[in-house]
Amino acid sequence: MLFLFLPGTACSNEFLRRDAIAETEEFQLAGSDAQILQSRGYLTLMRRPPAFCIAVTAVFAFANIVRAQEPAYVPPSTLKKLSVEQLVDVDVTSVSKYPEKSSEAAAAIAVLTQEDIERAGVTNIPDALRLIPGLDVAQVDAHTWAISSRGFNDIYANKLLVMIDGRTVYTPLFSGVFWDVQDTMMEDIDRIEVVRGPGATLWGANAVNGVINIITKSARDTQGLLITAGAGTEEIGFTSIRYGVKLTDDAFLKIYTKYFDRDSTVRPNDSDAHDSWDMLRGGFRFDWQSNPENAFTFQGDIYGGDQDELYHVPTTTFPFAGRNSGTDNVAGGNLLGRWSHTFAPDNELTLQAYYDRTERVSPVFGENRDTGDVDLQYRFDWGERQKIILGGGFRATHASIDNSLNISFFPNDRTLKLYSAFLQDEITLVPETLRVTVGSKFEHNDFTGFEIQPSARALWTPGHAQTIWGSISRAVRTPSEAESDIRINPAPPVPIPPGLLTIIGNPDMESEKLIAYELGYRIQPISQLRLDATAFYNVYDDLRSLEPLVPGPVSPTRVANKLFGETYGTEISATAQVLSQWRVEAAYTYFEAQIHREEGGADSRSEAAAEGGSPHNQFFIRSLVDLPWNLHFDSTLRYVDDLRMPRVPSYVTADVRLAWSPRNNLEFSVVGRNLFDDRHPEFAPTFVGTQRTEVERSVYATVVWRY
Amino acid sequence: MALLKRTGAARLAGLFMSILLEISGTDLLGQANPAPEYQLKAVFLYNFAQFVDWPPQAFSDAQAPIVIGILGDDPFGSYLDETVRGEKVNGHPLVVQRLRRLSDVKAVHVLFISESESDRVEQIVAALRGRPVLTVGDTEDFCARGGMVRLLNEKNKIRVRINLEPVKSAGLAVSSKLLRVADVQR
Numbered sequence: 001m002l003f004l005f006l007p008g009t010a011c012s013n014e015f016l017r018r019d020a021i022a023e024t025e026e027f028q029l030a031g032s033d034a035q036i037l038q039s040r041g042y043l044t045l046m047r048r049p050p051a052f053c054i055a056v057t058a059v060f061a062f063a064n065i066v067r068a069q070e071p072a073y074v075p076p077s078t079l080k081k082l083s084v085e086q087l088v089d090v091d092v093t094s095v096s097k098y099p100e101k102s103s104e105a106a107a108a109i110a111v112l113t114q115e116d117i118e119r120a121g122v123t124n125i126p127d128a129l130r131l132i133p134g135l136d137v138a139q140v141d142a143h144t145w146a147i148s149s150r151g152f153n154d155i156y157a158n159k160l161l162v163m164i165d166g167r168t169v170y171t172p173l174f175s176g177v178f179w180d181v182q183d184t185m186m187e188d189i190d191r192i193e194v195v196r197g198p199g200a201t202l203w204g205a206n207a208v209n210g211v212i213n214i215i216t217k218s219a220r221d222t223q224g225l226l227i228t229a230g231a232g233t234e235e236i237g238f239t240s241i242r243y244g245v246k247l248t249d250d251a252f253l254k255i256y257t258k259y260f261d262r263d264s265t266v267r268p269n270d271s272d273a274h275d276s277w278d279m280l281r282g283g284f285r286f287d288w289q290s291n292p293e294n295a296f297t298f299q300g301d302i303y304g305g306d307q308d309e310l311y312h313v314p315t316t317t318f319p320f321a322g323r324n325s326g327t328d329n330v331a332g333g334n335l336l337g338r339w340s341h342t343f344a345p346d347n348e349l350t351l352q353a354y355y356d357r358t359e360r361v362s363p364v365f366g367e368n369r370d371t372g373d374v375d376l377q378y379r380f381d382w383g384e385r386q387k388i389i390l391g392g393g394f395r396a397t398h399a400s401i402d403n404s405l406n407i408s409f410f411p412n413d414r415t416l417k418l419y420s421a422f423l424q425d426e427i428t429l430v431p432e433t434l435r436v437t438v439g440s441k442f443e444h445n446d447f448t449g450f451e452i453q454p455s456a457r458a459l460w461t462p463g464h465a466q467t468i469w470g471s472i473s474r475a476v477r478t479p480s481e482a483e484s485d486i487r488i489n490p491a492p493p494v495p496i497p498p499g500l501l502t503i504i505g506n507p508d509m510e511s512e513k514l515i516a517y518e519l520g521y522r523i524q525p526i527s528q529l530r531l532d533a534t535a536f537y538n539v540y541d542d543l544r545s546l547e548p549l550v551p552g553p554v555s556p557t558r559v560a561n562k563l564f565g566e567t568y569g570t571e572i573s574a575t576a577q578v579l580s581q582w583r584v585e586a587a588y589t590y591f592e593a594q595i596h597r598e599e600g601g602a603d604s605r606s607e608a609a610a611e612g613g614s615p616h617n618q619f620f621i622r623s624l625v626d627l628p629w630n631l632h633f634d635s636t637l638r639y640v641d642d643l644r645m646p647r648v649p650s651y652v653t654a655d656v657r658l659a660w661s662p663r664n665n666l667e668f669s670v671v672g673r674n675l676f677d678d679r680h681p682e683f684a685p686t687f688v689g690t691q692r693t694e695v696e697r698s699v700y701a702t703v704v705w706r707y
Numbered sequence: 708m709a710l711l712k713r714t715g716a717a718r719l720a721g722l723f724m725s726i727l728l729e730i731s732g733t734d735l736l737g738q739a740n741p742a743p744e745y746q747l748k749a750v751f752l753y754n755f756a757q758f759v760d761w762p763p764q765a766f767s768d769a770q771a772p773i774v775i776g777i778l779g780d781d782p783f784g785s786y787l788d789e790t791v792r793g794e795k796v797n798g799h800p801l802v803v804q805r806l807r808r809l810s811d812v813k814a815v816h817v818l819f820i821s822e823s824e825s826d827r828v829e830q831i832v833a834a835l836r837g838r839p840v841l842t843v844g845d846t847e848d849f850c851a852r853g854g855m856v857r858l859l860n861e862k863n864k865i866r867v868r869i870n871l872e873p874v875k876s877a878g879l880a881v882s883s884k885l886l887r888v889a890d891v892q893r
Contacts, residue, residue: 074743076790079750087754088866088888090747223797249760249880292887342887664770665798706798707769 106457106469121657121671133587134571138683149210161207175480198475219252232700257282265693279305302333312491312689314498321491326363366402476511506559545603562601581626612644646684758885779821
């Protein structure tokens with residue numbers, strides 16, 4: 001479970017280019033090649049009719065060849081991605097080689113920028129994540145999602161670390177994320193960085209199959225007034241207001257509030273699923289650069305919402321099952337402070353602390369949780385060829401749980417402590433050609449004690465247009481409170497006393513372990529085209545299983561570690577700037593899991609869920625077109641293969657958005673999502689007896705006004 | 708040429724020429740892409756527009772452009788135009804203007820004083836004294852002669868030198884992000 005990172009924005013790029021870390025919000029880091037991917041083409045043909053552009057594209061290509069005889073030409077879009085700190089470091093004699101350096105990430109990384117989010121017209125974070133290659137996003141009901149990377153998807157998916165501005169938002173309750181409460185103003189998101197594969201060396205336990213880092217804009221970048229409002233078929237109404245003010249030359253403050261009301265989904269038989277919800281949230285962020293060496297950030301959010309839900313619950317009397325139609329009340333808040341001190345451009349200390357509270361009250365379960373976390377990180381250059389980053393942190397989390405017949409915890413009140421430290425060294429073996437990064441995370445948790453998570457990565461850049469990288473890493477997924485303490489009495493499908501099907505936690509559960517092997521290749525054959533391919537082979541041991549207490553078809557089960565297995569797959573993505581006003585992005589993901597029972601293991605159900613809960617094939621293609629008259633037309637076609645456990649058929653659907661800006665501070669847009677069918681299922685409930693629902697077609701209109 | 712411009716044929720020819728220019732990315736008069744050094748310097752100018760705060764009176768309204776002026780011979784070719792095309796800073800679009808004479812410097816926010824004007828740097832900065840114009844140059848002793856920001860080539864890297872006194876007296880505020888990497892003269 002840890003973090004170990006700090007500067008809220010740049011941190012996840014630690015992997016990639018630590019020399020960029022001192023840079024915070026204003027500039028996108030050159031560190032992520034995906035940002036370069038996003039770069040607009042530098043064709044100088046903007047604002048000319050498309051037909052004309054097509055005609056001259058070929059000529060342009062020729063001109064580029066001619067150009068090779070002239071001074072090296074680097075597209076401005078490439079240099080503009082660099083921070084000033086990086087700009088002063090560019091060697092003018094090798095400037096044409098510099099852009100390729102920015103694709104140097106020895107990990108499978110993808111970045112979704114504010115522009116990508118805005119042009120998709122999405123209203124929530126899970127829908128934004130559908131645009132990231134390799135992520136598996138499935139909506140379960142109006143306010144529940146199952147999101148994972150490289151397999152093991154579930155509502156309670158537990159191998160992904162998710163952070164918002166450096167605050168870990170996965171819950172130790174089940175080592176997963178309550179996606180319904182992870183939200184902010186979509187306009188405030190600067191970017192979403194996703195690393196697929198283990199990120200445990202820097203990030204710690206739970207960063208087993210991936211890390212999602214959501215980074216919001218600084219107060220400096222959100223000055224003035226912004227108002228959005230919209231309504232539609234599923235999005236009944238939504239609005240947000242943001243106001244940013246400059247306090248002094250170096251201090252900025254913003255405040256925001258957001259409200260939405262979402263319609264219910266439908267059940268497979270077309271009846272209403274009674275799962276509509278609404279949520280109100282607000283927050284602030286204060287950024288102060290007191291002098292060139294010291295930067296402070298202080299931010300916080302508070303939210304509350306109501307979610308209707310229909311539960312199948314166990315009862316003590318015949319037929320031992322009933323329905324409970326109720327409302328889940330969710331609420332929470334957080335405060336985070338961060339101080340970073342720069343001793344020299346590549347020598348920086350960052351201290352971060354946060355407090356987070358979450359409350360969830362439902363007919364089957366209640367949870368109040370308080371979390372406090374402190375992290376310290378220091379990075380510096382050691383000699384000419386080594387970049388060191390090290391840090392440590394402490395987290396305490398206290399949960400108080402309201403038990404019900406359906407779900408209960410023993411104990412139902414406990415505090416967990418987590419200590420962690422990490423060290424990483426990036427060594428340049430051959431300047432500009434070969435680099436290796438080695439490091440390890442060490443942590444101590446209350447369930448399994450010490451855990452060590454080392455990794456080694458190598459990056460080779462033969463020639464200047466391609467990058468080859470590889471890695472071997474070990475990661476662990478530490479047990480959750482549920483796995484240790486829970487007792488679930490599911491509503492029985494046939495009239496039998498619910499105790500016969502009870503799932504019982506196991507305080508002696510061990511960590512799930514992964515050894516991951518990854519290979520990656522990136523190439524930019526021409527400046528308008530980037531390709532990125534990764535392949536992985538993951539070997540898991542001690543995966544969670546639910547072992548029957550007595551032999552036979554009907555028995556209570558107990559948490560154990562009697563599964564192991566291998567997963568493998570590939571993720572391929574491409575971005576083409578076909579014309580300066582037309583960008584196309586595509587991604588294909590292939591995934592396969594082979595899970596096995598250990599000797600004595602009898603949990604074929606978990607085995608089937610791990611093998612069958614994620615699609616074998618996923619594909620999307622996205623087109624972003626700038627039209628005359630300040631119109632933008634963006635469309636996405638998505639295909640998701642079928643799931644075998646739960647049984648969900650494959651689907652193809654499309655999302656489109658048309659936006660018009662009559663003035664540069666005003667924009668109208670119309671969005672259609674899931675257009676190809678009235679409704680389709682994407683996942684099914686697990687563990688808790690909510691209903692199967694399907695995602696409906698949705699159309700909404702939005703207006704955005706800035707002053 | 709002035710006479711020709713009035714005819715439709717010449718206008719068409721002009722359009723054709725400009726298309727050709729854009730296609731080839733080079734100046735048909737023989738000037739090729741700017742040297743890599745000036746490609747980088749163009750991006751620095753773009754960055755300055757983001758890292759400097761002008762007083763409100765420097766803009767006629769919230770959508771008024773931030774003007775990057777080039778006084779004297781233009782070392783950037785079309786590269787600077789490409790760099791700022793479509794870019795906005797706090798709602799202000801960025802535009803480039805080429806200026807022959809000091810009297811042409813009107814609503815300019817960043818003024819690059821080209822090498823061709825190096826003989827009269829003092830005269831230019833004196834004329835602009837107190838006005839919210841960020842003067843940038845890359846000639847010898849630019850800061851010592853009263854200029855605000857000098858881009859200098861040191862060991863093949865571009866360094867930024869900032870002369871803080873004239874910056875402040877012009878009512879400009881330079882972000883600490885920029886100051887952090889710059890060589891600041893107080």
